[in-house]
Amino acid sequence: MARANYLFTSESVSEGHPDKVCDRISDEIVDLFFREGEKAGIDPYQIRVACENLATTNRLVIAGEVRGPALSQETIIETARKAIKDIGYEQKGFHWRDVAVEVLLHAQSADIAQGVDSSGNKDEGAGDQGVMFGYACTETPELMPAPLYYSHKILEVLAAARKAGIGDAAKLGPDAKSQVTVRYVDGKPVGVTQIVLSTQHIDETLTSEDVRAIVEPYIRKTLPQGWITEETVWHVNPTGKFVIGGPDGDTGLTGRKIIVDTYGGAAPHGGGAFSGKDPTKVDRSAAYAARYLAKNVVAAGLADRVTIQLAYAIGVAEPLSIYVDTHGTGKVPEDKLETVLSQVMRLSPRGIREHLQLNKPIYARTSAYGHFGRTPDADGGFSWEKTDLVDKLKAAFA
Template identity: 45%
Template sequence: MAKTYIFTSESVTEGHPDKVCDHISDAILDEFLRQDPDSRVAVETLVTTDFVTVAGEVTSKGKFDIEKVVRDTIAEIGYDNPALKFDAKTCKVIVKIDPQSPNISQGVTASEQKEQGAGDQGLMFGYATNETDELMPLPISLAHKLTKKLADVRKSKELAWVRPDGKSQVSVTYVNDKPQKVETIVISTQHDPEISNKEIRKQIIDKVIKPACGKWWHDDIVIHVNPTGKF
């Protein structure tokens, strides 16, 4: 008997708050490591409407204007307009970074008696699959392609009304652990207020979903675009 099930994955755009935080923390880490490859950086970021907090502990010889890195990163993502209620030029930025705790440092720092230790623990797992060229499962591969396409049409101004925040969700039917067809796609995207929901749906299907799906596109996919209304 065939084993049939639906597998669902989601992805978010670079303008989604979760990704904005990731980008800011990554940019700060990159600059510390650029200046001092031996840097140890534990930095977290929180964002909300026109507000950013960066906090954590750092051991590094690197010195730079962290607030400038924060603002440059936000602008690069695309938040450069007061109408978005999150503007790189005017948002409030609070930075609270202290030296690394000496108790953690003594467990991490290498010495003649011991190798360098870890300042935290983490468990990761995953697998490669031949379902896609990226060796990733088809649902997450398509979800990432959809959010990447959303960013592309925004930055190229092909769909100039698209704003930075968005997400995708893709559900795929599997039979005997092999993907058979895409069942459902959900796209939510911020947008300028002037465009209608009907026009948003049409343009997202034509300019984002169909190109991103490629050979997996078919006319029976159940599509939800901004299903809760204006965004």
């Protein structure tokens, strides 16, 4: 039996966190290859990008394997600088204009390509082995776990106010972390017992109390009414001054915030990061597909909570296994649901890319505030958040 009354905590980090700076640049380069590939007349199914970044004081290193349009180092460097500028870094130790950028991108390995590419009667294979998980629950309208969803929203709202220069929010810096502890009663989220926020500030005179006065109104508006009470404990900039932030204060790497990117620890994780990878990499595309299926299962009323696992082998098109766990909330047999899910969506790498239309420059926007629980965009961004399988799923169990 699942526990009914408990506390659960999840964290988020802002777009200016050192690791998220690297995620953003990696995804900007994925988008760049898709955009420039289209201009060059290259089949988007032939684009390959695996891009990693390391950022530290006044230094950015971009490395990885690519296939697609011939892009100059100047174009790649300019793309990185624009991303850093948009995030908001103009400080002495990390400035979009002055940071030294080294580009170490090279051609994708032919040994990997032969397993992934289609040829003759062979369909595209998975870009690597691994397991991916998707999850959905009824805790929020977006069918996401409440602790992570609201940790994301707090930082997203503060970033928007900072960038817009609204009042004292303009005194905040790009680097920030949040953490929310949610109290559950009878298995449902009902309130917040602890709120943690550490945010960089440009004004060196600000105290922790000053920062709380700036951020508290935004946090109160973000959380559901009644969730913050007199018993809620606040930890705002608990270490005191936070002026030196971003890669100047701490080295960043692509792919280090995989729990922040997914479900905040409320669901399993296969271990693979998303950012910097084109959708032949099932670490990314199959995780999106698993979330898509899980969200549709819950939206269809077939379960209040569901975890889906997909497993792949490099060079093999079809998943090795599909596993469904409805955690005792299912309205239909789990084994039948596993069969139905494989029928409503083809789960090969190419099938996923076609169904979710992933061969597009839609990835930079995913690099902060979570890959899941977002609103689908008109241009195909966050297509995995659609609930357009609901009717098919209901019909399969009618």
